[in-house]
Amino acid sequence: MNFNFSFAIEIVPRVLEGIGNTVMIAIISFIGAAALGLFWELLRRSHATIRPVIQFVIDAIRSTPALVQIYFLFFVLPYYGLTLPALLVGSFGLSFYYSGYMSEVFKAGIDAVPAGQSEAAQSLGLSWADMIRFVILPQMLRNVAAPLGAYSISILKSTPLLAVISVPELLGSALDVASDTYRYAEPMFDVGVLFLAMSLVAVAGITQLERRLGLTAPSH
Amino acid sequence: MSFFAILRSIYEGFGITAAVATLGLFFAIPFAVIAGVLQHFATGPLRWIVTAIIEFWRSSSVIVLLYAFYYTLPAFGIFLSGITVGAMVLGFNIGGYGSQSVRAALQSLNKGQREAGLALGLSRFDVLRLIELPQAITAMFPTFINQAIQLIKGTTLVSLIALTDMTFRAKQISELGYNPVGIYSALALSYLILCYPVTIFGRKVERRFATRKAR
Amino acid sequence: MAVQMNSSSDNAAVTMEQLCKWYGSFQVLHNVDLSVAVGERIVVCGPSGSGKSTLVRCINQLETHEKGRLIVNGVELYKGMRGLAELRRDVGMVFQQFNLFPHLTVLDNCTLALVRARKLPRDQAEEIAMENLKKVRIPEQAHKFPTQLSGGQQQRVAIARALCMKPKLMLFDEPTSALDPEMIKEVLDVMTELARDGMTMICVTHEMGFAREVADRIIFMDSGRIIEQAAPSKFFKNPEHPRAQQFLGQMLH
Incomplete structure (x- = not known):
């Protein structure tokens, strides 16, 4: 056996240097994906005529791999003279990829609010804005909380994709250690354990949060 | 290089993409069914x-x-060959998600189905095999399609362990000349x-299932 | 106190002695004694939550009892016993919610256990299935799926499915409670016919007309106890126990 446990432990601090970037990418991508996903869904609902177009866009986003979308942005944007930091380009790539899924989450969340709710709000004489704010939105948020939580973890687990465009997040710093030391097994093992731990902690944290907020509505 | 020539060149990687995806299903499906069923039935340490x-x-x-796995197993x-590692990792990952669909589908079955089978004198295993699993697997068909798409998309990752799939071919072509937009x-x-x-097929199936359930 | 009835243990289909069952700390069956003779038709009634469903479900061990003895078709049943599947083949059960297998046709619902449990060849199993579907008067629906049938038809299929196993004893757990009123009669007619053919039957039902016409004996349960049992003529005319009087008063008005 050619696996050196003490080396694996020794390099943990170096691998961990990427954790800040990992967290940052996850947060940016989650916010971006949610915002863009809500945008798609509102656009899809706005007009019957553009509905099929938006539907195609959403399906196309969901039918191409995240890695390909990231490569595309990373290599094509500079061609048009737009050079951004890789971390930002990669985060936007993840946002774009997950926005396709988020749009479906919002669709289900809005569909699940019974039509009677807006009718009741209107018959009470609430304004449109108040109806959205006090009646529809709270119920929609309750519906989407659980699936959004699940996607936040998927996004966290997808952040190492950015290593392929040389963003120094966790996997990136592990690959750096590997190329410095010519040993791949230990850094890759470390990053595997780290991601498993992070994802389990994130799952536990989100479950706690949902419970505390009373948002454990069944997912659809 | 014309756009069509690029497409044809990328297509040379289709064999690997298809092989990893297909082999991946051979890991994913048995894992999903066995793990899902075991998690549904097991108690105590086995369940853990x-x-x-x-x-x-x-x-x-x-x-x-x-x-x-690619770097640590050796x-x-x-x-293991790159294809095997790729198919295994992607397959077991998707299979892990699939196992939860299997378990959820088994749990959501009306318990009258099990009771009716037992009352007819079928063994517990036959009830699972002939009554519960067929219904659970039908119920999770839309989810299965979505997970199959995830698996196909996931195969892009094997380009990172130097398998010449479609994505790897694109990277190779990009080294021949600067044409990022085309490639x-x-x-x-x-x-x-x-x-x-x-994706479209999956959406259709999902809608059919939704209306059937509503009826 | 064991109630003496006109059946010796030799020709008993079911014998219960001091049967007890708990759900957690809640006792659903209190020292139930009951003997059902071969060929006897029993109707079990009582308010909801009285334990009548549980009692019937113990007979094929869909519920297990914790105390007392239960002997069905000459074999004593107990929790965790082996060979339960074989014994269940001789006890037919009809559920309130039909519980037909939605992924199988009517015919396949009927042949499934014949082929898989009784190991009959397919054509023989189908012959038996068709025979029983004729008996419940829906042979023409054999190749449809359960969801294509009305509730009454589904319940008749469920009866046919149970009959295919040639059971020595049939259990009915509120077979008409989930049916629309106009479908109740078609199911009761099939059950009445079955009774005329001499089938041993234990029926949990609120259909008092059926009970009066078909039952040899009415069992009245309340709070997990059998508090009265009598022939229908006596039970309906002058029930002894105040709870039974009250129950009948509600049922008949």
Whole structure:
């Protein structure tokens, strides 16, 4: 056996240097994906005529791999003279990829609010804005909380994709250690354990949060 | 290089993409069914072990797992081909998600189904095999299609462990000359051609199932 | 106190002695004694939550009892016993919610256990299935799926499915409670016919007309106890126990 446990432990601090970037990418991508996903869904609902177009866009986003979308942005944007930091380009790539899924989450969340709710709000004489704010939105948020939580973890687990465009997040710093030391097994093992731990902690944290907020509505 | 020439060149990687995806299903489906059924029935330490195995495959980051297995297994004296490692990691990851669909489908079955089977004098295993699983698997068909798409898209990752799939071909072509727009549009289009029909099919099936359930 | 009835243990289909069952700390069956003779038709009634469903479900061990003895078709049943599947083949059960297998046709619902449990060849199993579907008067629906049938038809299929196993004893757990009123009669007609053919039957039902016409004996349960049992003529005319009087008063108005 050619696996050196003490080396694996020794390099943990170096691998961990990427954790800040990992967290940052996850947060940016989650916010971006949610915002863009809500945008798609509102656009899809706005007009019957553009509905099929938006539907195609959403399906196309969901039918191409995240890695390909990231490569595309990373290599094509500079061609048009737009050079951004890789971390930002990669985060936007993840946002774009997950926005396709988020749009479906919002669709289900809005569909699940019974039509009677807006009718009741209107018959009470609430304004449109108040109806959205006090009646529809709270119920929609309750519906989407659980699936959004699940996607936040998927996004966290997808952040190492950015290593392929040389963003120094966790996997990136592990690959750096590997190329410095010519040993791949230990850094890759470390990053595997780290991601498993992070994802389990994130799952536990989100479950706690949902419970505390009373948002454990069944997912659809 | 014309756009069509790029497409054809990328297509040379289709064999590997298809092989990893197909082989991946051979890991994913049995794993999903066995792990899902075991998690549904097992109690005590066995349930704990099954849950741990499922969570390992489901909660890890696929790309990290792929690197970790590809580089770490040889250090433990286990030598597998890139295709096998790729198919196994992608397959077990998707299978981990699938196991949860199997378990959920079994749990959501009316318990009258089990009771009716038992009352007829079928063994517990026959009730599972002939009555519960067929219904559970039908119920999870839409989910299965979505997970198959995830698997196909996931195969892009094997380009990172030097398998010449479609994505790897695109990277190779990009070294021949600067044409990012052509190459990456063609690559995106290749996956779109592969997955879009499945996505549409999945959506149709999902809608059919939803109306059937509502009835 | 064991109630003496006109059946010796030799020709008993079911014998219960001091049967007890708990759900957690809640006792659903209190020292139930009951003997059902071969060929006897029993109707079990009582308010909801009285334990009548549980009692019937113990007979094929869909519920297990914790105390007392239960002998069905000459074999004593107990929790965790082996060979339960074989014994269940001789006890037919009809559920309130039909519980037909939605992924199988009507015919396959009927042949499934014949082929898989009784190991009959397919054509023989189908012959038996068709025979029983004729008996419940829906042979023409054999190749449809359960969801294509009305509730009354589904319940008749469920009866046919149970009959295919040639059971020595049939259990009915509120077979008409989930049916629309106009479908109740078609199911009761089939059950009445079955009774005329001499089938041993234990029926949990609120259909008092059926009970009066078909039952040899009415069992009245309340709070997990059998508090009265009598022939229908006596039970309906002058029930002894105040709870039974009250129950009948509600049922008949």
